[in-house]
Amino acid sequence: MTTFDDREAAFEAKFAHDEEIKFKAEARANKLLGLWAADLQDKFGEDAEAYALTVIRADFEEAGHDDVIRKVAADLEGIVDEAAIRAKRRECLAKAQEELMNEA
Template structure:
């Protein structure tokens, strides 16, 4: 086996790991966003968790984050504007990535 093959395999492993970590961070972000939105909608407990799960599932409708934004924006109606929702999405992604780096 050549050094090139080893380097290629290492690169592929790193890419797969990075993609998995990004996927997990986005899922955590979506859960936080869902719980935040649920709070604005007056949902608590199991209802809030169910809503957060719906937000997570919304991310599988299409590539990118617009599907999640559209769902939350439509559900919230006048409770939050576009800038607030997008700011929360960015904030929660940063928090989710930081949480994944630091062990509990």
């Protein structure tokens, strides 16, 4: 292999790793958001975990996280507004990224 090939392979490996970390952080953030929303709906234990899974699944409907925000906003209508949900999602993402970095 040439130096260029080595650099290309290293770049591809780093890109794949970064995308995997990004996916894990997004999924973890959605779970944290789901657990927060479950608590606001007085769901605890297994019910909270089951609800958090529905939030995670909602993220697969379309690109980005607007599908998650829509789902949680609909579930929390009259309890919390969309701006608060978006702020909580950002907080959850930061926490998820920090947790993943500490695990590495």
